[in-house]
Amino acid sequence: MTEEFKEIFENFQGKESDLIPILQKTQEKFGYISQEATQEISRFLKTSENEIYGVASFYAQFRFSKPGRNVIKICMGTACHVKGGEILCDAVEREIGIKPGQVTPDSKYEFRRVACLGCCALAPVVQINDDVYSQMTVVKLRETLAHYE
Amino acid sequence: MNNFESIQKKAKAKWEALQHNDIPTIFLGAASCGRAAGAMQTLEAIYQTLDEHKVEAKVVQVGCIGPCYLEPLVDIALPGKPRVSFSNVDPKKAKAILEATFLKGELPLQRAVGHFGEKDDSPFGELPHFFKLPMLEPQVRIVLRNCGFINPEDIDHYIARDGYQGILKAFELGSEKIIEEVKKSGLRGRGGAGFPTFKKWQICRNAEGDEKYLICNADEGDPGAFMNRSLIEGDPHAVLEGMLIAAYAIGATHGYIYIRAEYPLAIARLRNGLAQMREYGLIGKNILNSGWDFDINIKEGAGAFVCGEETALIASVEGKRGMPRSRPPFPAISGLFGKPTIINNTETLGTLPNILRNGADWYSQYGTQESHGTKTFSLVGKVRRTGLIEVPLGTTLRRIIFDIGGGTLKPFKAVQTGGPSGGCLSEEFLDLPVDYESLTSAGSIMGSGGLIIMDEDTCVVDLARYFLDFTQKESCGKCTPCRVGTRHMVEILEKITRGEADLEMLTKLQNLAETVKRGSLCGLGQTAPNPVLTTLKYFRDEYVSHVKDKYCPATVCRELLEYRVIPGKCTGCQRCVSVCPTGAITGPRSEPHNLDPSKCIKCRACYEICRFDAIAGDAIVIRSKGRAS
Numbered sequence: 001m002t003e004e005f006k007e008i009f010e011n012f013q014g015k016e017s018d019l020i021p022i023l024q025k026t027q028e029k030f031g032y033i034s035q036e037a038t039q040e041i042s043r044f045l046k047t048s049e050n051e052i053y054g055v056a057s058f059y060a061q062f063r064f065s066k067p068g069r070n071v072i073k074i075c076m077g078t079a080c081h082v083k084g085g086e087i088l089c090d091a092v093e094r095e096i097g098i099k100p101g102q103v104t105p106d107s108k109y110e111f112r113r114v115a116c117l118g119c120c121a122l123a124p125v126v127q128i129n130d131d132v133y134s135q136m137t138v139v140k141l142r143e144t145l146a147h148y149e
Numbered sequence: 150m151n152n153f154e155s156i157q158k159k160a161k162a163k164w165e166a167l168q169h170n171d172i173p174t175i176f177l178g179a180a181s182c183g184r185a186a187g188a189m190q191t192l193e194a195i196y197q198t199l200d201e202h203k204v205e206a207k208v209v210q211v212g213c214i215g216p217c218y219l220e221p222l223v224d225i226a227l228p229g230k231p232r233v234s235f236s237n238v239d240p241k242k243a244k245a246i247l248e249a250t251f252l253k254g255e256l257p258l259q260r261a262v263g264h265f266g267e268k269d270d271s272p273f274g275e276l277p278h279f280f281k282l283p284m285l286e287p288q289v290r291i292v293l294r295n296c297g298f299i300n301p302e303d304i305d306h307y308i309a310r311d312g313y314q315g316i317l318k319a320f321e322l323g324s325e326k327i328i329e330e331v332k333k334s335g336l337r338g339r340g341g342a343g344f345p346t347f348k349k350w351q352i353c354r355n356a357e358g359d360e361k362y363l364i365c366n367a368d369e370g371d372p373g374a375f376m377n378r379s380l381i382e383g384d385p386h387a388v389l390e391g392m393l394i395a396a397y398a399i400g401a402t403h404g405y406i407y408i409r410a411e412y413p414l415a416i417a418r419l420r421n422g423l424a425q426m427r428e429y430g431l432i433g434k435n436i437l438n439s440g441w442d443f444d445i446n447i448k449e450g451a452g453a454f455v456c457g458e459e460t461a462l463i464a465s466v467e468g469k470r471g472m473p474r475s476r477p478p479f480p481a482i483s484g485l486f487g488k489p490t491i492i493n494n495t496e497t498l499g500t501l502p503n504i505l506r507n508g509a510d511w512y513s514q515y516g517t518q519e520s521h522g523t524k525t526f527s528l529v530g531k532v533r534r535t536g537l538i539e540v541p542l543g544t545t546l547r548r549i550i551f552d553i554g555g556g557t558l559k560p561f562k563a564v565q566t567g568g569p570s571g572g573c574l575s576e577e578f579l580d581l582p583v584d585y586e587s588l589t590s591a592g593s594i595m596g597s598g599g600l601i602i603m604d605e606d607t608c609v610v611d612l613a614r615y616f617l618d619f620t621q622k623e624s625c626g627k628c629t630p631c632r633v634g635t636r637h638m639v640e641i642l643e644k645i646t647r648g649e650a651d652l653e654m655l656t657k658l659q660n661l662a663e664t665v666k667r668g669s670l671c672g673l674g675q676t677a678p679n680p681v682l683t684t685l686k687y688f689r690d691e692y693v694s695h696v697k698d699k700y701c702p703a704t705v706c707r708e709l710l711e712y713r714v715i716p717g718k719c720t721g722c723q724r725c726v727s728v729c730p731t732g733a734i735t736g737p738r739s740e741p742h743n744l745d746p747s748k749c750i751k752c753r754a755c756y757e758i759c760r761f762d763a764i765a766g767d768a769i770v771i772r773s774k775g776r777a778s
Binding site: 015016017018019020021023024054055058059060061062076077078079080081082083084087090091094114115116117118119120121122123125132133134137138139142 | 181182184185186217218220369370371372373374375378410411412448449451452453454465466467468469470471527528529530531535536537565568569599601603607612615616619625728730750752753754757758
């Protein structure tokens with residue numbers, strides 16, 4: 001086991017209920033759940049890789065490929081929908097040429113639709129990396145995207 | 150004097166000192182919503198300005214006080230004076246306000262929105278009290294009493310405002326009498342269904358076994374709702390104290406907080422809160438010398454809406470896929486790891502300290518015969534004053550939407566309550582008192598408390614499609630009516646919004662909705678058809694218009710509308726030309742432009758940018774195919 005995984009498993013006893021927190025820690029560290037990570041977790045928890053993938057793929061939080069450098073999240077909550085979230089999604093698709101859930105070939109951008117960022121009063125909301133932009137418009141979004149390298 | 154009394158004394162002294170500071174104190178609303186509005190940039194500007202002018206001041210970050218539309222909110226308290234609140238403070242405004250205050254020595258009151266002085270005196274001339282503002286006056290703040298006031302990262306602030314008095318009272322009463330008190334208060338689960346809190350507790354308390362669990366459900370997966378997030382971010386100890394009370398009442402040995410991973414600030418505040426509790430002996434072994442041991446773990450939810458359902462949530466905490474199971478046995482008898490388990494909503498728990506501290510009679514004075522107390526709502530959508538509110542149950546929708554929310558800019562059309570499981574209510578229900586029974590009788594539900602306001606620019610068919618699309622994606626897939634039924638419903642709804650459906654399909658949709666409602670295993674499937682059923686019932690005309698006339702009255706459904714330029718209003722400024730990504734708009738400067746519908750992708754950029762003439766979107770309007778203008 002590599003040092004990195006030792007660190008992840010440090011505070012766990014190897015119980016079934018440790019699986020989700022371990023997956024969360026793994027993703028936090030590497031940005032995604034790689035096949036290698038699944039193998040390590042499988043050995044630690046003594047469960048099959050299939051079982052682990054079965055649980056991980058059930059939850060929206062986990063992903064299985066390398067993330068892009070800039071993560072664009074379009075909020076698809078109700079308030080955002082009512083105020084034009086769908087149109088913003090289209091705008092991102094047009095600007096960077098990929099569909100939600102994809103990463104650009106140069107890994108510059110990753111594009112995701114998320115359920116609700118909890119900033120409904122300031123809808124529509126877009127999050128790029130850790131910055132949250134409220135009351136977004138198509139035009140403002142285009143200008144904002146230009147600031148990310 | 151016992152240990153807690155001395156802690157309390159110290160906390161009160163600290164709070165008093167903050168109220169009567171000899172240096173200016175600046176409070177900044179820095180919950181997630183404030184941050185989304187730019188609070189952290191404002192904070193930066195505040196520090197810079199203080200530095201630049203060498204002013205000594207204390208800066209305190211507080212939670213969200215409610216009116217999110219006014220954010221970022223900055224309050225300034227000069228020595229010996231109450232706080233004065235300024236709204237929409239961007240970095241530039243922050244600098245200007247601070248300079249006016251500190252260079253001239255007085256607050257620029259003409260720019261302020263309210264003050265927090267004693268209610269009757271008016272030390273600030275015409276400036277109203279903050280809680281006299283139209284959005285706040287009709288509210289009764291019990292759960293939210295500390296939000297926006299205290300520093301949520303300082304347990305002393307909470308204790309100074311009578312925090313942890315509830316658990317002291319609980320120790321005094323003992324578990325049977327706590328349950329009795331909660332029964333008298335009439336508290337019902339604030340997570341949605343409104344099941345009496347005491348009943349669930351009683352079953353669990355009487356259940357066999359030494360090991361019992363308490364889970365705080367802070368997963369809040371409803372799109373359009375953020376009450377739990379705001380409460381935890383603004384007053385985490387209220388929820389933590391509520392957990393102590395509930396756990397003590399049912400005899401739980403261990404507690405979990407199941408919270409959305411998407412709420413990092415709330416999680417951080419809970420972790421910080423737990424560490425502070427440990428320091429003061431409020432958690433762990435022998436809490437406050439009562440001889441009772443109890444500890445709390447935080448479990449981050451991994452993004453599955455169905456985990457709001459109790460049995461699914463338990464599966465998730467156990468490390469499995471979050472799939473519901475059939476009941477009985479109910480979790481109160483056999484829940485987490487097969488042990489008796491109570492799952493209470495965040496707001497239910499946040500209410501408990503108030504009930505224990507002030508008594509059941511005090512609490513039950515608010516609300517209606519059947520639904521006691523207050524409820525927080527997130528007021529969002531096409532309403533003027535958006536934010537987080539708390540009102541007594543039984544308050545009418547009209548009062549919430551128009552008196553508190555300030556109404557809509559365009560004519561009001563509908564209100565959606567209860568999130569994806571809720572329904573859409575038309576204008577005729579505006580005088581409906583908001584309580585569990587009235588909402589249910591109208592075909593909707595209370596849910597966790599999301600209120601989405603719609604005006605005539607919102608298409609209810611599109612909204613129904615949106616909710617069904619959401620529930621279909623979030624269906625765990627275990628039972629067929631939910632898995633297949635919701636998918637079919639989405640397909641039909643999509644056809645309707647594209648103008649490809651006939652009247653027969655509306656009947657099919659109705660039948661399908663009823664089948665899914667009756668045949669699904671858990672709450673997700675049983676309530677998923679509500680948005681469809683209520684819109685079919687109260688807005689049938691709009692469906693018929695999509696189906697028969699291929700016309701979307703709200704001009705939302707994109708397949709059914711077209712953008713065009715109104716020649717008389719277009720001045721030829723070329724702003725729309727510059728933003729059009731497909732070159733659909735052409736024309737020389739100063740002459741009305743041309744829009745080629747075959748090139749237009751309806752991205753709306755032109756509609757947004759066309760506003761030089763003061764009236765937004767006047768030069769380019771949306772026109773429906775079915776209607777000549």
